[in-house]
Each structure stands twice: as structure tokens, then as C-alpha cells.
Amino acid sequence: MEIKVLENILKVNDQIALEIRKELKKYNILALNMIGSAGSGKTTLLEQTIPRIKDKINMAVIEGDIETTRDAERIKKFGVEVIQINTKGACHLDAHLVQKAIKSFNLNKIQFIIIENVGNLVCPASFDLGEDFKVCVLSIPEGDDKPEKYPKIFRESKCVVLNKIDLLSHTNFNRENFYKDMKHINGKAEIFELSALKGDGVDKWCDWLLKQIKIKSGEPK
Amino acid sequence: MHELAIATELFKQVEKIIKDENLNRVISIKLKTGKFHQIVPEAFDFAMEVITKGTKVEGVKMIYNEVPITIKCNQCHIQNEVKDFYFVCEKCGLSDVEIISGNELMFESMEVE
Numbered sequence A: 001m002e003i004k005v006l007e008n009i010l011k012v013n014d015q016i017a018l019e020i021r022k023e024l025k026k027y028n029i030l031a032l033n034m035i036g037s038a039g040s041g042k043t044t045l046l047e048q049t050i051p052r053i054k055d056k057i058n059m060a061v062i063e064g065d066i067e068t069t070r071d072a073e074r075i076k077k078f079g080v081e082v083i084q085i086n087t088k089g090a091c092h093l094d095a096h097l098v099q100k101a102i103k104s105f106n107l108n109k110i111q112f113i114i115i116e117n118v119g120n121l122v123c124p125a126s127f128d129l130g131e132d133f134k135v136c137v138l139s140i141p142e143g144d145d146k147p148e149k150y151p152k153i154f155r156e157s158k159c160v161v162l163n164k165i166d167l168l169s170h171t172n173f174n175r176e177n178f179y180k181d182m183k184h185i186n187g188k189a190e191i192f193e194l195s196a197l198k199g200d201g202v203d204k205w206c207d208w209l210l211k212q213i214k215i216k217s218g219e220p221k
Numbered sequence B: 001m002h003e004l005a006i007a008t009e010l011f012k013q014v015e016k017i018i019k020d021e022n023l024n025r026v027i028s029i030k031l032k033t034g035k036f037h038q039i040v041p042e043a044f045d046f047a048m049e050v051i052t053k054g055t056k057v058e059g060v061k062m063i064y065n066e067v068p069i070t071i072k073c074n075q076c077h078i079q080n081e082v083k084d085f086y087f088v089c090e091k092c093g094l095s096d097v098e099i100i101s102g103n104e105l106m107f108e109s110m111e112v113e
Helices: A011-026 A042-053 A070-076 A095-103 A151-156 A165-170 A175-186 A202-218 B002-021 B041-052
Strands: A002-008 A030-036 A059-065 A081-086 A112-116 A133-139 A157-163 A190-193 B026-034 B061-067 B070-073 B079-081 B097-101 B105-112
Touching: A002 A011, A002 B002, A011 A030, A011 A095, A011 B002, A030 A042, A030 A157, A030 A202, A042 A059, A042 A070, A042 A112, A042 A157, A042 A202, A059 A070, A059 A095, A070 A081, A081 A095, A133 A151, A151 A157, A151 A175, A157 A175, A190 A202, B002 B026, B002 B041, B002 B105, B041 B061
Parallel strands: A030 A112, A030 A133, A059 A081, A059 A112, A133 A157, A157 A190, B026 B061
Antiparallel strands: A002 B105, B026 B105, B070 B079, B070 B097
């Protein structure tokens, strides 16, 4: 006997993501889903970003990792609200885990949530977390071939951060190839070259972020 | 490797149907997978084999129907199929395009006893 199902495989996740999106819309909170390989510098980028913007807007951070609270401890030092999610083996955050974290925030008091996903360019790309947009962090030592190898995440990101730009001359990363590939995979993506460790280029990225937060907070509720 | 994550979500839906419909066994499952998701059938088969061990779904035959990626240009409004992840309008060469198919992850049907 054949049973017709005709359902999205990720329907449970996507329904919760929709609920998150609606909830955040009520408060005009901008949520960003930050995705990148392990070691691409996502947490270091947050360490540079938070002190630059936290006096201008109220923000909260959700840290996703398989194990440990190390990243949350790094963020806590800046005095912003942070929740660590441990996925206990899962290679990505899902909407259910994020919804639980968001429920613990006082949404009346924040305008911006950064969700740092588990380090991985593949699985996180499939799971909608109810964010406004995805940001993909790629670091120079990973190589210029990554957009072609992982097109889904590079296509779906509104913005790509090219981190560790200070290492460019020490690697065989070909900037021209990177831009050429990005042009056909996602020609509309904003691209920021920066060094999260040294701080170069971070101001420009923060200005762009603040602009996005302002746009969201000005939208009709 | 995302096949395991997606297969896990699929299995949750299958288990619910087995329980609701009081089924004995699942023989095959038909999926429609958009090319954008880059599902590798062999990897998905393997994930299903691991997840379904000792359940009513063990030994299930997976049937994949891959959907090509199609885009529509917001400027010239023409549609073209995307090859090698070139999300560019073939007429005007611009990137102002929307994906109109190829992003599906659809659980179509299953053959059961």
C-alpha cells in the first residue's frame, strides 16, 4: 500500500523557525545566523563586534557548540546577555533549540540577536533558525575554493565575511578567484574583508550591521 | 554529511506515521530532493541504514527524484536552469535572480505493509 505524504522533510524545524520569525517581528528584533567552519574566527569576530556596537543597541548572543561553554564565557566578559546551547553531537543548531534560548531573553529590551552556529559549512545551511539573514564567515587559510565547494551557504548568505585577511600574503588564497566565484554563486552578497584578530576592517562591518538593525527597528510592527 | 541530519528529520516523520496508522513495515520511501541541497543518495542511504536499525523501517528502499535548479531573472523575467551553481541570468548576465525550483526537500510517499 502506498501512502502519499507530500510534506517538507524539515517541516517541524521550519514551522518553529516561522514562529521565531513572527515573535521577533513583534519586537522588531534583528536576528543574524552566523555560519562558518570551525576555526574561521566567528567568536573572535564577535569579540571585536560587541564592544563596538553594544553602547548603541541592546543585544544578546546565542552560542552554539557541540560541547563546552567556552565561547559563552568569552562573550560574557563584554556584559551582554549570552546563552550557550550544547548540541551534544549534532553538527548544527535547529529552530527548536534556538526557540528555547530566545524564550529566556527579555525581548522588550533587545534589538539585536546574534546566533553563532556550530562550526560547519554544510548542515547549518539546511536548518532555518528564524533569522533575518545568514552571514557566512570564511577565513583566508581555508582557501578560495570554498564558495564553489559549499555553494548553498554562500548562495543563501546576505553577507560574507572574509576573515584573517592579514594572512593573505602567507597563503595561496587567490582573491580574484574568490570574487569571480562569488559573483556567479551570489552576486548580491555584501563582502567584508577584515581581520577579527587585529581589528582591521571591523568598523566597516559594524557600520553595516548597525544599518541593518536600524532598518529592522524602523519597520512597521 | 548533512544527509544524516536530514535523514533524522525524515525518520521522525516516518515514525509518527507508523504510529498513527498502526503500520507493520515500511518498504520504500520516495523523496523529491532539490539539487541545491546537494543530497548524495549513497550517503543518505547509509544514514537511513544507521538510523533505522532495529525499527520497522529497517531495510527500507530509498527512491530519490532529483529536481534541477531553475532561476527566474527579476529584470528580464526569463527562466533558466542553473548549471554548476551559476546563479546568473543567461540572457542579461546579471545576478538579480530568484530560485524557483531545486530547493525542495520533499517527503513524497512511502510503500508500507
